Amino acid sequence: xxxxxxxxxxxxxxxxxxxxxxxxxxxxxxxxxxxxxxxxxxxxxxxxxxxxxxxxxxxxxxxxxxxxxxxxxxxxxxxxxxxxxxxxxxxxxxxxxxxxxxxxxxxxxxxxxxxxxxxxxxxxxxxxxxxxxxxxxxxxxxxxxxxxxxxxxxxxxxxxxxxxxxxxxxxxxxxxxxx
Numbered sequence: 147x148x149x150x151x152x153x154x155x156x157x158x159x160x161x162x163x164x165x166x167x168x169x170x171x172x173x174x175x176x177x178x179x180x181x182x183x184x185x186x187x188x189x190x191x192x193x194x195x196x197x198x199x200x201x202x203x204x205x206x207x208x209x210x211x212x213x214x215x216x217x218x219x220x221x222x223x224x225x226x227x228x229x230x231x232x233x234x235x236x237x238x239x240x241x242x243x244x245x246x247x248x249x250x251x252x253x254x255x256x257x258x259x260x261x262x263x264x265x266x267x268x269x270x271x272x273x274x275x276x277x278x279x280x281x282x283x284x285x286x287x288x289x290x291x292x293x294x295x296x297x298x299x300x301x302x303x304x305x306x307x308x309x310x311x312x313x314x315x316x317x318x319x320x321x322x323x324x325x
Contacts, residue, residue, distance in 0.1 A: 180197045180198060183197075183208055183321065186318075196218050197211055202214060208322055215315040216268060216315050219283070219308065220262070223261060227254065227257050230253060234247060245293045248290065264315075268322075273319055273323045284312040287305055
């Protein structure tokens with residue numbers, strides 16, 4: 147009788163251990179998917195850090211990862227637009243104010259329309275339109291960047307990061323387009 151009792155209590159332990167092993171294997175497979183996807187982008191470290199920092203990414207497929215990247219771009223673009231608006235309020239230099247206003251006008255459609263439409267398109271599986279939208283966002287950011295030549299400008303670092311984020315998202319969407 148005692149032997150059966152030991153086997154019965156030992157049996158749940160086996161199930162628990164097996165569950166833990168399977169869960170870890172599944173998690174490693176998802177981490178491998180993040181790495182596989184990011185290795186196919188122009189900025190592996192940036193891609194990997196963003197996706198690994200997002201708790202949803204390990205549970206995600208490539209479509210979910212593209213959506214995470216677009217949402218990260220949107221957050222950065224929104225922050226950059228706020229930064230530009232603050233700079234406009236603070237400057238007394240009319241030329242600088244005009245340059246900043248141009249950049250604000252470039253970022254507004256990116257934040258309000260282009261990136262939200264890209265996210266919707268990814269969610270709906272319309273990867274061609276998502277790709278078009280991401281390229282459009284890249285053009286708007288590039289136009290702003292041309293107003294501030296040189297990486298040491300007021301917006302150089304922010305625009306550079308935005309360009310890299312857009313390049314990563316474009317690469318992931320291209321993977322989705324290619325199946």
